Each structure stands twice: as C-alpha cells, then as structure tokens.
Amino acid sequence: MEAADSMKIAVILIVLLPLVGFITTLLFGKRMGGKAHIVPVALVTVTAALAVYAFGWVFQHQEEPFVWDAFSWIVAGRYHASWGFQVDTLTGIMLLVVGIIGMLTHYYSIGYMRGDGGYYRFFAYLNLFMFAMYMLILADNFLLLFLGWEGVGLCSYLLIGFWFDRKSASQAGKKAFLVNRVGDFGFTLGMFLVLVTTGTLQFAGVFDKAETIGAGTLLWICLLLFTGAVGKSAQFPLHVWLPDAMEGPTPVSALIHAATMVNAGVYMVARAYPLFAQSETAMLVVMVVGTFTAIFAACIAITQNDIKKVIAYSTISSLGFMFMALGAGAWVAGIFYLFVHGFFKGLLFLCSGSVIHAMGGEQDMRKMGGLRTRIPVTFWTMLIAAVALVGIFPLSGFWAKDEILGGAFAHGYYVVWLVGIVTAFLTAVFAFRMMFMTFWGESRADAEVQAHIHESPKVMTVPLVLLAIPAAAVGAVVGWPPEAGWIHRFLDPVFFAVEHEEFEWLGTGGALMAVSLAVALLGVYLAYVLYLRRRELPERLAARVPWAYEASLRKMYMDDIYEVVPVRSTIAFSRFLWTGFDVHVIDGAVNGIARLWGWFGDRLRPLQTGRVHNYAFGILAGALALVVIVGWVWGI
C-alpha cells in the first residue's frame, strides 16, 4: 500500500520534526539570539502542511483508519504497549485544529515575544508542545496518549511559568501541573482497569471488547478516565488551574489553554466513545459535570476585570459545553464545537494579546476603552471572534452551539437545555462586556500609555486575519445543513452508533435555533446597555446583591477552599508525620533503645570502682560461689 507508506512517513515526520526543533533550539537557540525562531517556525510550518496532508488522506479513506504499530514500547509480563499511531477522521479534525492554530501561533509569537530574554526558550517549549500534542492525538493506545497527555502538561507547566522570575507565574505553573496530576491519578487507575479487564490498551483492542465488560467495571473505567479529562479540560472542580494559567505569555494561552491542550480531555472522552456509550450513568456524569461547569464558569467570567481571565473562564465554560454535548449523546456536536471553538477562542486570545501589546502590558479592562479606532485590525478580528463565540448567525459558534443545545433537547434533557440557554445568554453578556469595555467608550488609560498605543506588527496581525477566516466561516462550511452537515458524515465512522435525525426548520429544531439566537442577541443588547449606555447600572446592581457579586469576583471561593482543604491539611499532616512520627516515634524508639543500654551501663558502672581490693574480693567471692555451685551440681 503506497498511500499507507506515505502516511507512515508523514506521521513520523509530524511527530519528529517538532521534537527536532525543540532539541536544536534548546542547544543552539541561545547563540542565534533574535533569529532563534527560524528553525522552529519553519519546522512547524512543514508539520502543519503534513498535518493537512494527513487530513487529506483521511478525507479520502474515511472508512478505514490508518493504524500502524511502529515499534514496541513496553513488553512486560503478559502486557504489551507500543509506539503505535492511528489516524481516523476524529484525529483528522484534531490534526487540522492543532496544525493550523499551532503554526499561526508560532508566527504570531515572533512578534509578540520579540526582545524577550528567553526568546529561544519560548520557541523550544512551543515546539516541544507541538510534539506532545501531535503524540496525543496520533496515539493508537491509551498509554501513548498518556505520554502526549503528560507531555502537553509539562509544556503547559514550562510555558505558564515562562517568566519564572515572577512568583505568580512560577506558582501558576506548578498549580497547573499538580491539579492535572490529580486528574492523571484517575486516568492512570482507569488505564490499569482497562488493562486488567481487557488485556490491552490499544484503542481498537479495547473497544472490540467493550461490550464484554461488566457494567460496574465499565462505569468505573469511564469515571476514572473522565477524572483525567476533568483535570486536563479544566472542568469543575479541577478547573482552578486554568485561570491562573493566564500568567503565561498570551500566545501560550491561545494555543495551549484555548485551542488545543485543554481540548485533550474532550478528545479523549470522544475517543473512548465505545466505552462511554455503553454506560448511561457515566454519560450522565459527564453531562452533569459539563453543564454545571458551563454555567459556573460563565457566572465568574461576568465580573472579572482582567481581559485574559474573562476569556479563560469563557474557555472553561465552552469546554463544559463540549462535555455537555458528549454526555447528552450529541457526540458530533461536541467535536464540532471543539473544532470551531479552537479557531475563535484561539483568535480571541491572540487578539487580547494584541490589545495587551498595544496597551504596554496592561491587562485590566477598567484601564482600557476606546481602542476601536486605534488598533482597527485587532478590533475587527476580535469582533469576529466574539460574535462567533456568542453564537450569532452566521458565524461559526452559532452552528455548533445550536447543535449542542438541540441535541440536549432532542435527547430529552430539558433542564440541561435550559441551563445551556442561560449560559449562552451569560456568554453573550460577558463577551460583549469585554468588547465594550475594551474598544468602545473613552480611553481610561494613563497619558503615558495613551501615547504609546499602536497596532501590532504585521507578523502578529496577519495571523489574526488568517485565523479570523475560519473563525467566521468554518462553522457554516462544515455544519450546513444543521444536524446533517459534512462533519456529521465525516465523523460517522468514529461515532458509528449515533443515528441522524432530520432537522426540522419549521419544527422544534428551527424554534430552538431561533430561541438561542434571540437569547444571544438579548445578551449583547444587555451588555450594550450596562457597559456603554448606562454605565452606573452595574455598580448599583453589584451593590444590591453584594454577596453574589463578591462570590463571582472571588471565583466562587474555589481557590480559598483549595488553599485550606487539600493544601494546608496535607502540609500539616506531613509535618506531623515527620516531626511527630518520624523523629519522635521511630527515631525515638531507635535512640531510646540505645539510651536503654546506656542506662544499664550506667547502673553497672559503680561495680568498676578502680580499686584492686574490690576486684580481689570479687574474685574470691566468685571462686567460692563456683565451688559451692560445682559441689551442689555434682552432689558432693
């Protein structure tokens, strides 16, 4: 098979080129100074082309995925895991997202990171991230997926803490890794259970046996795997790392914390579709967690003042939407949303980076305003992204969000649908609150900052424009007509059991679509009133319900709870184990035994008087005693 051979080469190169970029940049980047980006950017561009090629291959071979065991990885006992790759349509979609956004972010970073002390380091890490991310989506078994999974986590750690001379950054990086580790704990146990139950970790092998797994075991498997997804995709209650992750440079936020890595959890659950689809309880859990996270994060986003934090909570909310879709059984809609979300959310972040760049590093929206005319390219692209996020016809978000809500409704989860609608409304409010506060009204920045506001260089704005095109259009292209668009046909081989329903323009479907559109427009209008027309209203509103405002502003106190419950208690307990148990009990026993012998010795010391007389008496007494004993024993 010639096509498969070329795919082998493509897959190998997709994985290896970023790795090569990472190593060379790490070793030689410092010497290249401001030109350190050349190698990594070139390699990532080639990789993106290969990713598109691989997508094209899948496009032609939709029914038979490309599976290739390159070489064995771990052989121990009766278990076996290999460096195996798989490209099916789901992977194809992911390849597109990762390849294109990854490449554009690299270009954008050339401008954004210019002059930074760690310029080469940044590109090295980005390339390492691309390697791990491609590994994650190309893996054909859970273990290799886990390798990419942890690899992207590592890069996230490195890039969040990129400016490690700031305490907040190093803290946030660590937090991200540790919170993800909690999820990985579940994921690892899930893998164990899969392995012990089915004897393999290879997707095809596991899914073949999915129907033979007992219901209880299956539920455990799904829940444990989902724990991993909750960590990686920042779902409640493990979402706390994502807002802090905004400490990283903005391209990182766009690439890792919006468009690619955080989707890994969604991807993994979708990948494990044959397992989840068998367990209704697990699906219910996925849906409830997703739905709750969606509205929970939206409620926080609405009061945040840091432009990146708003987008971060919006991302959490969007990810919740995706899980809501998966859990409700609208599998394709979930992946559809993932696909378009990658583009518009990545774009949103990159635009916010451009805003921050223009404002000289300022991230507080209360000090912005009136930027519409000053940085027009950024403004227009960001407007497209925001409209797409809010889900207004005909931009991308509209189609995907509508399918999710429609799916929830169609499967009878009316409460979920209602929460989704409310979330959509809130999304519209906070997205346009952000837009109005940033771009409209009068400028609230200092005079000095004012003077320096400027549009970003071409190397940053061109990626914005390039990304704005798919952010605007891709939804309609792949999602038309609703419920039966191209993406449905494309993903059919993966989600084989999902049946299609005819979309009724003049029935439920159309009505739901109208409702969601109306709600979005209402939200935008509300934001317009509150943050442009009558700007005293939000403060009065906040004063009316201070507890609600406070809770939202303080992120529902989640960080405070975490600080007390797991963090401090663990440290206190550890301290007790060390100073209490280790030093006093164990070493106390050890040294106590030593002291006991010392005590005995002390008691025996007086016998050793140093006077010859006493010893002579001792000898005599001993001799007599011996005589007596011997005599007694022998009976003399």
Next chain:
Amino acid sequence: MSPLDWWLLLAMLLFCIGAFGVLARRNTIVVIMSLELMLNAVNIALVAIAQFRAGSQGAGVLFSLFVITLAAAEVTVGLGIVIANYRAKRTVENDHFDEMKG
C-alpha cells in the same frame, strides 16, 4: 590424719594468709608479697601431692617449676608497675590508684 593432709593443711593456711594479705593490705608491695605467699602455698600443695600420690609421673613438680617461673616474672612486672606508679604519685598505697573507675 595422713602426712599428706598435714602438708595440705599447711598449704591451705599459707594460702589463706596470702589471700587475707591481698584483700586487707593497702601497700601494693605487701599485696605482691601476699600474692607470692598464695603461689607458694599452691606449690607446696602440688609438690606434696606429687610426693604422696603415685602415678603423677612428676607432673606436680613440673607444674610447681612453672609456677615459680611465673611468680618471678609476675614479681618483676608487678614491682616495675609499683615503681612507675610511685614515680607518678609518690605513694604505693593502692587505693590511690583508681583511674580505671567506671
């Protein structure tokens, strides 16, 4: 009482005098002298038994020769130590020598 018993009685008396001297006297030189008494008591016993009991084949006499040699050596070393101690402390009273006290 057979002649041997008399000899043994003598040996025992000598031994006890020696032992009493070792235990009771403070002067190290006297202690050493008492030790010699004890050794000689044993010698008497050995020689006497060798004389009155058949089949010893001279072993008793031989032993006493060893003991005499040993006694000589012991006195030499012992007096040497006494002199060294005397140099250090200007005394031969042995209750002043308690450096080995535990």
Next chain:
Amino acid sequence: MSWQDQIGFPVLSVITFLPLAGVVLILVIDLLRRPAARLGADGAVEGAVRRQTWWPTTYKVISLATTLAAFALTVWVLFVFDKSTSQLQFVEDVMWVRRFNIHYSLGIDGIAALMLLLTTLLGFIVIIGSWHYIKDREMGFFVSLLLLQTGMTGVFCATDLVLFYVFWEAMLVPMYFIIGVWGGPRKIYAAIKFVLFTLVGSLLMLVAIVAVVWYVNGQGAGLTFDIRALSDVVYPYHLQFWAFLAFFLAFAIKVPMFPLHTWLPDAHVEAPTAGSVILAGVLLKMGAYGMLRFCLPFFPDAAVDFVPLVAGLSVVAIIYGAAVSLVQKDLKKLIAYSSVSHMGFVTAGIFAAIAVADNAAGMEGAVLVMFNHGVLTGALFLMVGYLYERTHTRQIAEMSMLATPLPVFAGFFLFFTLGSLGLPGLNGFVGEFLSLLGLFEYSHALAAIGALGIILAACYLLWMYQRTMFNDRGEAGVMPAVSLRDISPREIVSLLPLVVLAVWIGVYPNTFLDFLHTPVQYILQQMGPSIESARDGAVAHLIEATKGLF
C-alpha cells in the same frame, strides 16, 4: 554457562576486583614516591612529597581508569549475555573452604546483570563527580570508593551464601569511612546509625543462613552454600517462616522499608555527595535484590503469606515517604525521603507479583524501578552536591531564583526532577507504571492509594524545584547574592550518561526489560505451587510456626 564458553576469561572476577587492583596500584605508587619520607620524619622531605602535584591527578586517573574499565567490561558482558535462559551465566567456581564446602563462585542472571551495570556505571560517575570536591585526605576517599565498588559488585555476583555474606559485610566498612570521615557535622552519629541498623539485619541473616544450611545438611544432602541448590530445597513451614523473617528484616532495613528507614535520611544528609549517590543508587538496591534472590525462592510459602503485610507496608512507605519529603527543609533529606517512597514501589511490585498468578509485570517493573531509581536519584544527589559546591548550603530556604545564574544547571535539574516524578517518556514512568500495575492486579484499593504517591511526588518535587530554581517569594530579594558559575563541562560529562539512560529506558525500555523476562519467570516458577495453593493467611501460619518451634 561458564565463562569459558562465553567470553574466554573470568570476567566477573575481573570486574569485581579491578577497583581493588586500582587500590593496590595507588598504594604501591604512593609508597614508592616517598622513600625518604618513610625513613624519618624529615620536614623538608615531607614538604617535597606534598609538593608532588602530579600525584592527586595520578590516583584520580587510576581510579577513573579502573572503574571505566569495569564499566566497559560490564557493557561487553551485557552484549554477550544470553537473555533467553534463566541459568546463571559467566559462572566461575573455585573451592574455597573445603572443610565446609564453601566455594568462591560467581555468576549472574538477568537481574544481577542490570544491577551490575548500575553499580559500575555509578562507580565511575561518582569518581568524575568527586574530582575536585574533596578537600581533605583526598586519596583515602578515592581508595574508599574503589573498595566500596568491589564490595558492591561482589554482592551482585556472588552465588555462594558465604561469599555473598562476606561481600555484604565488607561493603559496610568503606561506606562507614566515607560517611564517618568525609561527612557533615553529625557524621559520627550517622555513620554509627547506618552500621548498627545494617548489622542488626545482617546478623539475623547470618543466623538464618546457618539454620538453612544446617537443615539441608541434616536432611542428608551434605553441606552446601550454593544459592541455587539451597533455593531448590523445600523447607518445612516453620523454618520458612522464621528464616524468611530474618532474611526479610535484613533486606527491609537495607531497602529501607517503613518503619525501618530512619537511618537513611541521616546517612544521606551527612554523607558526602559520592556517598549519597552510591548509597541511594546501589546500596538500597541490595535490599530488594536480596528479597528477589533469597526471600522469595527460598521460602515461597512464607513469602506468599507475608504478601498482605509487605504490600501494605510498601504502600504506607510510598505515601509516608512522599508526605514527609513534602515538608523537608534540606534538599538532601528531601531526596532521601523520596527514596523511601520510590523503594516502596519496588517492594510493592515484588510482593504483588507473587500474590496472584501470572503477574510478572509487577516484578519486572519493580526491578526496573530499582534501576531507574539508581539513575535518577543518583543524578539528583549528584546535582545537589554540585549545587552545594556553589551555594555552600543545602537549605531550600536559602536558595531562590537559581535558574537565572545557572540556566544549564537548572535544565539538567528539571530533567531529572521530571524523570523522578514519573513523566512518561522518561524512565521513572515505565517502572512505576508496571509495578503499580502489578499491585493493581493484587489489590485495586492498595494500588489506588499507591497512585496517590505519584501526585505527592509531583507536589514535593515541583515545589522543591520552584523554591530553589524559580522565584517563590514575591519581588524583593530574590536574586542570589553571589554570581555563581554555571555547570562545568566535567559535571556535564558526569550527568550525560544518566540523561541518555533516562531517555533510553523511557522510550525503549525493552532493551532492559528483556534481561528480566526469564529470571522473573524462573522465580515465579519456583514460587508457583505456593501461589497456586491459596493459603488461609499469615496469622494461622504464625500459630502453626510457633508450635513447630517449641
């Protein structure tokens, strides 16, 4: 298979005694170079001798050459090694004490082969690592290192119980001196604690050795100390029970298992860098190696009965070591306690493997963890030592933002930290995954608790890394006061082999796992009947065993 068929000369003896030959050479040259000084205490001559500046370089080069040669030979042995058989290979056998039928016999199986590699590898790495960093009585230090290596190599190669015991004890002496002479402020306490702990265990082991040999002799089989022959004997249960306990205690102290671990932090903190590396890298492995070599095949029934206890203690050790690491203030102590945690994976994997049938993965993982821990923790101790040479402190609170003056150092440090916290793609992950998997097959709950240790590992390691390399105290006073020199080429050379191994095992562990398949199968086969017959628990047998005793 004997050495004649395989390599043409008694290679194991050569590997074992090459360092000793180095010691002899050093001492001879040292005597020859000062003939005058030996005759009288002539000050001028002494000064002249001291001014012989070529001498330190010479004995270091001799040390490095002998250890490198030993390493090269080991690599050759591993190439020639026949991985398809569980038989001992490169066997040498010479009668030693005819009266008691004690042999000088060496031989290795796959497990010993890996441990041999680890020993000789770390052997030459610590010599590079200590090159300039010993200030006092330098020659004695290198001589001690070489003697130590002979002892350690002997332990892994010996196939005669007496020979094993001799090497086991002989190794204590140089280690005692390394801690006690070149150590930190509380070195005497630490050295004595280390020796006493180990001695308690080894004396128990000696008693058990005598009991086992006595029993076999009494059965009419004649005196033998051959380990393989003794392990084929089926011992009565009460003997198994007590002898297992004695052997197990000896090895559990060495591993060290909770709650017998408290000698370890003290020894590590006080020991010089090279001592810590060897201690963590090789000495701890001897405990686990001993369990594999003696506790399991000699006393299968008792071992199976002890599984719940040992597995439980291992999991406690994993969590306990990690939790205590979390609150350490001294870098070395932190890594020392993390060793307790990591070695918990080893004992858990070993004993889980004999609890359920067909669970070889756990045991293979355990041996791999042994190897990985030697590589990673050895490297971490080495790096902490290098750091100490620059900052002159090991207190975490006194460091901050070191990644700015020491970027390359920070990179290496991060690499080994990540390996140690089990990042997939590096070696730590493979071993811990397999041994936890083995434990999971035995008990889901225990494995779940053990997996918590992986979270904690990330906590203490990343926190440690953040506090030393990054800024963790806000804006003020974060730059280190003195300008520090980044890692030197010599130090990089000492770390590179470990980097290569960490990646190699992470990406293609089969190179190393292949050595383990047959020996692990061999052990499990010997254990087979005991695993099959599901026994009714240790408590019932304890009563039975005490009855048998009286």
